[in-house]
Amino acid sequence: MQFRNLLKKELRELFTLQVIMSMLTSVVLLVLMGQMFGGAVDSAEEQSGAANIAVVDTSNPEFMNQVMSVVEQNLKVSKYNVTSDDYASELKRLEIDNLVVIPEGFAESILNGEPGKIDFISTVKVGGLTSSLSTITSSASISVISHVIQTMVLSGNYGLTETQINTLWNNVVAVEYATFDGKIVNASAEEITGNVMMQMLIAPLVIFFLLFMASQMIMTAISTEKIDKTLETLLSAPVSRLTLLFAKLLAAIIAALANAAAMTVGMFFYMDGLSGGIMGELTGTAGDAMSQLGLSLGVMDYILFGVQLFFTIAIGLGISLILGALATDIKSVQSLLMTMMMVILVPFAACLIADVNAMSPLFKTIMYLIPFTHSYMAIPNLMTGQMALFWFGLIYQIIFFAVVMYFAVKMFTSDKLFTMSFDFSNRRQRSDVRRQSGK
């Protein structure tokens, strides 16, 4: 009985309206995220279901047909016709991401006992992690083809000598091409995608941690001041309210920048340590291929990114400052912090898992309304030269920043700090006390 009452009391304390609200919010967010990413993964799976193959070779149609029919027994194949060897535009015309082309003279080479060349073209995907999946089935088809040819050559009568058959263990040479935005280079798209992902992941990760730490820091600081009433003391002192506000913001920005610097150094060493020095590798072949495809970042890109990073952090700090100042007790700080973390985490996860630009208009709009989405998208946008999107994001953030600052200034220069709060439970208590004592 005692225990039940105690339990009831504890539960009532734990499940305040705010906690329930933030729980509901998380559920709604998770459901939305699930749908969003579910869609993205589905389409990736659909694409990866079949191998895209185009047979151009006419040197020995009978042999080729035989090969293909066996391949098709082992693998789901979508056949395509290519009409030119400008593979970049062919992919665009056929609206596919990747293609295995069996070029003219392939069968002839094989039957002459020479290795046949197969072209494997795939598009570098700059977006979510799921996009690189679609290339896998097609690249797998190359080894299937190779295997089929081996079996056929071994069992069939193609008039090959013993030595020729032995050399045909390696009968297929895959020539890899990577395309991006109409450009094509002789390199592995998988490798380039991997490198691009690596580069692109770091920036959002840094932004995410920075926002996370900065928000938490300033929110804890300001709410402690509010709860300890040191803020009240400061506000009654002969200091301009704007001076107070900007001292707080600037201190937080400095702390965030110190964090950023430390993190950048840490990231660099982390990256350098990864797989024997990615930084070194990037300057080599993959790096060359990336710049040929227009996928590398210039000095200007870094400057723009820096500018946007500044506004990102300023917005995060501004919102956290306003929210933190509304806190009236530790519990409200916690739920406010949770809410803020969600706002930072959701677009981060979204950008990581899916390509926001490719989402349905509704989700895209929702994501773009969250200012941090633009920060996470900045590097991909800069890398792929989608400058319009980048500028849109930056301008949106600047406007958002101005609005946040407007509210922060308004809050600090009025009495909103004392008349507004998210603390429902406490108010109810206060009016209860008043009702009892008044009568």
Next chain:
Amino acid sequence: MSHILECTGLTKRYPKRDVNAAEDITFSVNEGEIFAIIGPNGAGKTTTIRMIATLLQPTSGEAQIGGFSLVKEPEKIRKIITYLPDEAGAYKGMTGIHYLEFMASLFAENPKQLEGFVQRGEEICKLGDKLRDKIGSYSRGMIRKLLLARAVMTSPKLAIMDEATSGLDVINALEIRRMIKELAVSENMAFLLSSHNMLEIEYLADRVALITDGKISRVGTVTELKAEYNARNLEEVFEKAVSNNAIS
């Protein structure tokens, strides 16, 4: 005697509330006087005090503090008042002395004045070597003494203190009361206090205002009020004043 504070009809209604938390608050405080607003919890003491401390903007009404308008010149008023909030804390990571220095720097116009403020603060709080310790290690009583010293070290014309002794043990409460009384006499400093503890105010305040449901029902010296209501102490005065009001 001239007034350091003169409130006329100060009223505050919080957003989304259908009653005034403080209504038509009118009283004045003389220079060097200890004036106390007393009333039960939720009566509107903090609301009134926050208006006078320039934190809340009155919905209507006005006050003159040291000749400045509360509504029009709050920044001038902040130079001549100090405010000690109810249940206030201080920066736990700072040492006591660092806190005094920090707060003094907000009021001082030059380094010499700053030094003077801090020295006074050190003397008044009587914390001695403990001032070199982090505030996080202080007891409630020590914090209150530090904050009181902070509030008076700059010799404000009006020191505003919300529930200055609430939550303290008898010894600490007595000490704080004595400090206030001494300062008022020796420095001619005016104090605006609030308390829900009417007995302790009886020994401290020169004059009191009784507040219930956001309204002031009576203002007078403790002796006057006791005589008027034929009461033995302020608690009885309060009880009778409230029941009279309810009848009339």
